[in-house]
Amino acid sequence: MATFSEADRLLPTLDRHWYVDPAIFAAEQERIFARRWILAGRGSDVPAPGDYVTVEIAGESVIVMRTADGGLSAMLNICRHRGARILLEERGSCGRTIRCPYHAWSYSPDGELVGAPNLRDWVGDSRHELSLQRLSVRERYGCVWVNLDPGAASSEDDVEVQIAARLGAADRIDAWELDRLRTGRSIVYEIAANWKLIVENFMECYHCTTIHPELVAVIPEFRSGIASQAGGSGYGSAIGDKVDGFTVDGRAGLEPLPLVPEDDRRRYFGMTIVPGAFINLLGDHVIVHRLIPKAVDHTTLVCEWLFPPETLDSGADIEPTVELFDRVNQQDFDACERCQLGAASRAYAHENVLVPLEHHLLGFYDQVRAAVEA
Numbered sequence: 001m002a003t004f005s006e007a008d009r010l011l012p013t014l015d016r017h018w019y020v021d022p023a024i025f026a027a028e029q030e031r032i033f034a035r036r037w038i039l040a041g042r043g044s045d046v047p048a049p050g051d052y053v054t055v056e057i058a059g060e061s062v063i064v065m066r067t068a069d070g071g072l073s074a075m076l077n078i079c080r081h082r083g084a085r086i087l088l089e090e091r092g093s094c095g096r097t098i099r100c101p102y103h104a105w106s107y108s109p110d111g112e113l114v115g116a117p118n119l120r121d122w123v124g125d126s127r128h129e130l131s132l133q134r135l136s137v138r139e140r141y142g143c144v145w146v147n148l149d150p151g152a153a154s155s156e157d158d159v160e161v162q163i164a165a166r167l168g169a170a171d172r173i174d175a176w177e178l179d180r181l182r183t184g185r186s187i188v189y190e191i192a193a194n195w196k197l198i199v200e201n202f203m204e205c206y207h208c209t210t211i212h213p214e215l216v217a218v219i220p221e222f223r224s225g226i227a228s229q230a231g232g233s234g235y236g237s238a239i240g241d242k243v244d245g246f247t248v249d250g251r252a253g254l255e256p257l258p259l260v261p262e263d264d265r266r267r268y269f270g271m272t273i274v275p276g277a278f279i280n281l282l283g284d285h286v287i288v289h290r291l292i293p294k295a296v297d298h299t300t301l302v303c304e305w306l307f308p309p310e311t312l313d314s315g316a317d318i319e320p321t322v323e324l325f326d327r328v329n330q331q332d333f334d335a336c337e338r339c340q341l342g343a344a345s346r347a348y349a350h351e352n353v354l355v356p357l358e359h360h361l362l363g364f365y366d367q368v369r370a371a372v373e374a
């Protein structure tokens, strides 16, 4: 029988400073979240012209608004007069103008200055240079992606490349028709843990047998500890032969998504879109996670369960489907919070270790280190 040294198979994690040092957190916000494409919600959050949401990206408040031509605009939520935050609600509708409540400067839905009390002539000359600071925005897969960096690579070179690497081809995801799916349930989780712990946890399944009894009952191969996204490009984890559906008790799920190939309908494809999104593809629904790092030890996570309109309109019971991953989320985030407590301990002086089933996390560590230490 072949033998190997266990020491050779245990690789170091990031050291504790990456999870507890506010200076590193600030650098990550500046060099990762302010430079990469960030999932900011669903296009259906802003269905009509003038509808908006405000979202936090890299500590900035960002307005995402539907424009008259059906497109999207994204702007910093900061008035160009004296810098007041303009919109305070999480969502709403502005109609034709965004109006600052302080001195009533007003802007068009794409951010151009269109009015300032007592300064009519002057506005005509200055409206371009005093527009709200516009950001790159793209609607793809029914999702809104925003980038704060004007010099960033395109979303095709970032988001699509990651999807292609995970699924084997970027267009494979099109079978799930994410742009036509609707949100059936949305849950916000407040997690007392660093955002990287949440990403790491999502990427590995070494913990699955221990903390996810419902999940391993539905996907028995997870008992091996091999995560869906550790199985190789294009790999989807199989739902058990004796299980009817991806539900909390394994009962039958919902009507299958019509374009998903037969071979993929009983598989689970989990994928991480670094830095802050997870997409989970199932045969009858899709789950999307969106991370919002708030502090070195606090992350807000929005999880949405997406279904085809015909499923929601039929009155089908989505609860057994939602409950499975809601339980998984809570189990995961409890574990992440325990890791955060450990990282804060003096005893965690240096790094911990990754077992072989977790070695693929090194690629994530490398991305974070390269960005922060560049």
Ligand code: FES
Binding pocket: 079, 080, 081, 082, 083, 084, 100, 101, 102, 103, 104, 105
């Ligand atoms: Fe907005 Fe003055 S700060 S109009």
